[in-house]
Amino acid sequence: MSVTAAREEDLLAIIRDAIGPSLLRRVLVGIGDDAAVWQPSRSHRSAITTDAFVDGVHFLRAAMAPHEIGMHAAAAALSDLAAMGARPLLVTVALGFPPDLRPEELRGLYEGMAAVCTRCGAGIAGGDLVRAPALTLAVTAVGEVRSSNVKRRTGAKIGDVLAVTGPLGAARAGLHLLHDPQALTGALAEEAIAAFRRPLPRWREGMWLAASVHVHAMMDLSDGLSTDLHRLAEASGRGIMVESIPVAPSAQAMALRRGEDPEGYALAGGDDYELLVAVAPRAFPYLASRFRARFGRPLLPVGRVDAESGVRRRTDSGIVPLASTGWDHLR
Amino acid sequence: MSVTAAREEDLLAIIRDAIGPSLLRRVLVGIGDDAAVWQPSRSHRSAITTDAFVDGVHFLRAAMAPHEIGMHAAAAALSDLAAMGARPLLVTVALGFPPDLRPEELRGLYEGMAAVCTRCGAGIAGGDLVRAPALTLAVTAVGEVRSSNVKRRTGAKIGDVLAVTGPLGAARAGLHLLHDPQALTGALAEEAIAAFRRPLPRWREGMWLAASVHVHAMMDLSDGLSTDLHRLAEASGRGIMVESIPVAPSAQAMALRRGEDPEGYALAGGDDYELLVAVAPRAFPYLASRFRARFGRPLLPVGRVDAESGVRRRTDSGIVPLASTGWDHLR
Numbered sequence: 328m329s330v331t332a333a334r335e336e337d338l339l340a341i342i343r344d345a346i347g348p349s350l351l352r353r354v355l356v357g358i359g360d361d362a363a364v365w366q367p368s369r370s371h372r373s374a375i376t377t378d379a380f381v382d383g384v385h386f387l388r389a390a391m392a393p394h395e396i397g398m399h400a401a402a403a404a405l406s407d408l409a410a411m412g413a414r415p416l417l418v419t420v421a422l423g424f425p426p427d428l429r430p431e432e433l434r435g436l437y438e439g440m441a442a443v444c445t446r447c448g449a450g451i452a453g454g455d456l457v458r459a460p461a462l463t464l465a466v467t468a469v470g471e472v473r474s475s476n477v478k479r480r481t482g483a484k485i486g487d488v489l490a491v492t493g494p495l496g497a498a499r500a501g502l503h504l505l506h507d508p509q510a511l512t513g514a515l516a517e518e519a520i521a522a523f524r525r526p527l528p529r530w531r532e533g534m535w536l537a538a539s540v541h542v543h544a545m546m547d548l549s550d551g552l553s554t555d556l557h558r559l560a561e562a563s564g565r566g567i568m569v570e571s572i573p574v575a576p577s578a579q580a581m582a583l584r585r586g587e588d589p590e591g592y593a594l595a596g597g598d599d600y601e602l603l604v605a606v607a608p609r610a611f612p613y614l615a616s617r618f619r620a621r622f623g624r625p626l627l628p629v630g631r632v633d634a635e636s637g638v639r640r641r642t643d644s645g646i647v648p649l650a651s652t653g654w655d656h657l658r
Numbered sequence: 659m660s661v662t663a664a665r666e667e668d669l670l671a672i673i674r675d676a677i678g679p680s681l682l683r684r685v686l687v688g689i690g691d692d693a694a695v696w697q698p699s700r701s702h703r704s705a706i707t708t709d710a711f712v713d714g715v716h717f718l719r720a721a722m723a724p725h726e727i728g729m730h731a732a733a734a735a736l737s738d739l740a741a742m743g744a745r746p747l748l749v750t751v752a753l754g755f756p757p758d759l760r761p762e763e764l765r766g767l768y769e770g771m772a773a774v775c776t777r778c779g780a781g782i783a784g785g786d787l788v789r790a791p792a793l794t795l796a797v798t799a800v801g802e803v804r805s806s807n808v809k810r811r812t813g814a815k816i817g818d819v820l821a822v823t824g825p826l827g828a829a830r831a832g833l834h835l836l837h838d839p840q841a842l843t844g845a846l847a848e849e850a851i852a853a854f855r856r857p858l859p860r861w862r863e864g865m866w867l868a869a870s871v872h873v874h875a876m877m878d879l880s881d882g883l884s885t886d887l888h889r890l891a892e893a894s895g896r897g898i899m900v901e902s903i904p905v906a907p908s909a910q911a912m913a914l915r916r917g918e919d920p921e922g923y924a925l926a927g928g929d930d931y932e933l934l935v936a937v938a939p940r941a942f943p944y945l946a947s948r949f950r951a952r953f954g955r956p957l958l959p960v961g962r963v964d965a966e967s968g969v970r971r972r973t974d975s976g977i978v979p980l981a982s983t984g985w986d987h988l989r
Contacts, residue, residue, distance in 0.1 A: 336892075355703060355805075355808065356705075356742075356808065356810060359811075359893070360742070360810050360811050360812075360877075360893075361707060361738040361739075361741035361742050361811070361876075361877055361878060362705040362706060362707035362738050362739055362741070362742040362744065362799075362801070363705065363706050363707070364703050364704070364705045364742065364744075364803065364808055365703060365704050365705075365706075366703055366704075366805075367698035367699075367703070367704045368698075369700050372686060372695050372696060372697055372698070373695070373696050373697075373698045373704065373800075374687075374693040374694065374695045374696075375693060375694050375696075375748070375750055375783065375784065375798070375800065376692060376693035376694070376750070376784060377750040377751070377752045377784060377785050377786050377796070377798055378752070378786050379752035379753075379754055379786045379788045379790075379794075379796065380788075381754055381788055381789065381790045381791075383791070384788060384789045384790065385788070407692040407693050408692075408693055410692035410693070411687075411691070411692050411693040411695065413693065413695075417706070419706055419707070419708040419798060420708070421708045421709070421710035421752065421796035421798075422710075423710055423712055423794060423796075452706065453706065453707060453708060454708050455708050455709050455710045455796070457710045457711075457712055457715060457716070458712065458715045459710075459712045459715065459792065459794060460712075460714070460791045460792045461790065461791045461792075463710075463754060463790060463794060463796075465708070465710065465752035465754075465786070465794075465796035467706070467708055467750060467752075467798040468693075469704075469706065469800075470693070472695065474686075474697075477686065477687065477695055479687060479691050480690075480691050480692070481691075545692075546691075546692055547692060561667075562690070562691075
């Protein structure tokens with residue numbers, strides 16, 4: 328049975344059930360009315376971001392479980408909030424469904440979104456359900472951030488250390504594993520699958536980093552480090568010298584199997600959802616050690632902000648321009 | 659040239675230009691960062707709603723100007739805020755574009771959305787731009803409302819007068835005029851075209867009505883009065899007796915031309931974006947006269963909330979059940 332054979336009320340019942348008991352903090356009106364209503368914090372600013380995911384463009388419905396698609400869509404939106412230093416509060420979802428979507432797929436999509444939201448302390452507060460030629464999830468996430476903690480892309484200063492919250496490329500390895508399931512085994516396969524199918528936004532790390540005055544700029548990595556470094560350079564009007572690229576073990580293994588350079592592979596990998604920060608150089612060692620103590624993982628340096636133009640990479644054969652090789656939504 | 663031949667920065671430049679100088683109140687970070695950030699009101703609650711519009715389902719790209727499509731999508735979302743009694747503040751847009759979308763169409767879409775937002779005192783604060791098989795606009799609108807003014811669908815009381823903020827069916831007549839351009843002329847054609855192509859949400863009326871303690875429930879009419887009456891009855895757990903249906907002159911003329919009953923035609927007409935309110939009966943005459951004085955239009959009674967079950971209509975031949983004949987998003 329497809330969802331087009333169901334009544335709207337039945338579909339809303341499926342969605343309510345998939346979302347489970349509300350974890351919404353301070354939400355006065357949730358799903359089912361014209362709009363959701365919440366009590367904003369008196370001491371914080373509100374933050375909002377919208378991300379859309381389309382079958383055949385951002386994911387393959389045929390190759391992923393519905394709850395994985397839902398997790399991915401919610402994680403991407405919540406990762407944008409993390410990059411602003413905001414604590415997630417609520418999410419709304421515009422879901423466009425093709426005529427052949429089954430009710431259990433609908434349930435899985437919302438279960439996946441709800442799972443990620445719950446992990447981040449947020450809840451699904453509303454949305455819209457419409458017919459569409461391809462499965463489409465447009466997720467809007469709302470969060471809260473202290474005014475003094477808002478971290479923009481424009482804030483990077485000359486001399487800042489650029490660092491990321493984790494090694495890169497594992498989600499790309501997970502994508503390639505779809506087409507080549509024997510490529511990785513054991514812990515490497517686990518790492519790649521988890522990164523690609525069950526991403527979790529770094530919202531705790533984002534809030535923690537945002538609270539430091541030594542963090543001058545922050546953004547999330549969604550389209551590949553090389554592409555996102557260009558965005559940071561452009562937004563801040565600075566240059567960037569890339570000095571090292573932390574490659575996830577699964578990305579390393581997958582790149583070698585494909586005959587590709589592991590660093591190039593990781594630079595082009597989208598969906599990492601790690602955070603990229605620009606940190607005052609004198610503060611970096613102490614911040615990194617506190618980060619490790621707090622989160623059990625290192626803050627990994629990737630390069631420096633400088634007064635030159637564009638993004639460059641230091642290699643054994645000298646300094647070369649770094650091309651933007653990441654994911655392009657428009658192609 | 660299609661937008662897929664353009665760089666993302668060029669498209670963002672088109673969007674910024676189409677949106678024009680920011681009218682955003684209290685927005686600290688707008689388009690171009692990971693999330694938009696604003697200062698919420700200390701005395702109000704925040705409200706959020708998401709509406710999606712898909713080419714071939716909710717509109718026809720081939721038959722409407724891009725700015726009309728944009729106006730329509732923004733109006734639908736802002737109308738939901740109006741129905742909550744909220745003042746619009748900002749909007750985010752997830753735009754899915756087919757490969758053949760032209761840059762001037764992109765500009766028109768955002769100009770249309772910005773035009774409606776500006777009329778309502780809101781601004782476009784962010785969003786996402788992705789490839790999709792059909793033109794898709796998912797609009798999220800955020801507004802603010804005093805806690806005591808929040809009007810839910812659940813609040814209708816037995817004996818309440820149900821009334822609408824304007825006559826119905828004109829947008830449907832405008833839709834049918836696409837297929838039969840000679841059907842209406844002069845002022846009738848103007849009315850139908852304006853309702854269908856250039857809808858404006860009743861946000862001032864919504865805020866004004868929400869401020870009255872005698873208004874017990876409010877919702878907007880987006881899918882046809884007959885369908886929306888069923889929703890109000892279900893949400894409030896009451897019955898509804900329909901006594902009169904205010905038909906817009908253009909809907910009257912179009913229905914007769916099509917050999918249809920004008921009231922049935924208006925009952926099934928979506929996209930009206932009028933507000934439906936349940937008002938304490940003793941307060942209704944005074945509220946309606948103040949409404950007329952304030953907005954220059956009558957508040958039109960359509961029926962009564964009662965203790966019976968379901969939605970019924972009083973006709974010359976007795977009381978009959980009123981079927982839900984409006985727009986169904988799922989079919």
